[in-house]
Amino acid sequence: QVQLVESGGGLVQPGGSLRLSCAASGSIFSVYNLGWYRQAPGKQRDLVATISNIGRTNYADSVKGRFTISRDNAKNTVYLQMNSLKPEDTAVYYCNAVHPSRGYDYWGQGTQVTVSS
Numbered sequence: 003q004v005q006l007v008e009s010g011g012g013l014v015q016p017g018g019s020l021r022l023s024c025a026a027s028g029s030i031f032s033v034y035n036l037g038w039y040r041q042a043p044g045k046q047r048d049l050v051a052t053i054s055n056i057g058r059t060n061y062a063d064s065v066k067g068r069f070t071i072s073r074d075n076a077k078n079t080v081y082l083q084m085n086s087l088k089p090e091d092t093a094v095y096y097c098n099a100v101h102p103s104r105g106y107d108y109w110g111q112g113t114q115v116t117v118s119s
Contacts, residue, residue, distance in 0.1 A: 003028045003029060003108075004026055004027070004028050004029045004031075004034065004099050004106070004108040005026065005027050005028045005108075006024055006025070006026050006097045006098075006099060006108055006109065006110035006111075007024065007025050007026075007110060007111070008022060008023070008024045008095065008096070008097050008110045008111065008112060008113040009022070009023050009024075009025070009113060010022040010023050010113060011095060011113030011114045011115045012114075012115070012116070013116045013117075013118065014087055014115070014116070014117055015117070015118070015119050016087060016088060016089060016117055016118075016119055017086060017087065018087050018117070019083070019084060019085045019086075019087065020084045020087065020115060021081060021082070021083050021084070022038065022081065022082040022084070022095055022097075022113060022115070023079055023080075023081055024036075024038075024079060024080045024081075024082075024097030024110055025077075025078060025079050026078045026079070026080070026099060027078060031075055031078040031099075032055060032075040033055055033101065033102065034055060034099040034100060034101055034102070035052065035053070035054045035055055035099070035100045035101075035102055036052065036053050036071075036073055036080040036097070036098065036099055036100075037049065037050070037051065037052035037053070037071075037097075037098040037099075037100070038050040038051050038052075038071060038080075038082045038095055038096070038097060038098070039095070039096045039098055040091075040093035040094065040095045040096070040115075041093055041094050041096070041112075042092060042093040042094075045093075047096065048062065049062055050062055050065055050069065050071075050082065050095070051065065051069055051070075051071035051082060052071065053071045053072065053073050053080065054102075055102060057073070059071055064090075065084075065091075068084065068085050068086045068087075069082060069083065069084050069085070070082070070083040070085075071083075080097060082095070084115070087115075087117045088117060089117050089118060090117075091115060091117050092115060092116050092117050092118070093114075093115060094112040094113065094114050094115075095112060095113050095114075095115050096109055096110055096111075096112045097109070097110040098110075
């Protein structure tokens with residue numbers, strides 16, 4: 003069992019930056035593949051970025067070059083550094099953890115990011 007708690011969301015002006023954090027507890031964090039997803043009002047939940055248990059990263063085309071995902075296994079935390087934010091980045095951002103072989107799939111409660119002037 004893994005519990006995920008996101009933090010770091012808020013209101014930011016276009017062009018600004020935010021760093022989201024997701025703290026995990028309850029299991030061996032380092033074996034999990036981790037990801038950030040987002041869901042805007044009236045839309046489906048979409049992948050933003052993932053990082054595997056060996057550090058391999060993947061990004062949605064819409065955030066490449068602006069967002070960076072990273073993990074600190076010693077702190078049981080995954081981060082999403084978001085730069086050059088745009089109004090279309092406004093969404094609830096969710097942290098996800100997936101066990102690579104057992105298929106366990108966990109989600110956080112989400113954190114709101116609003117990009118507006």
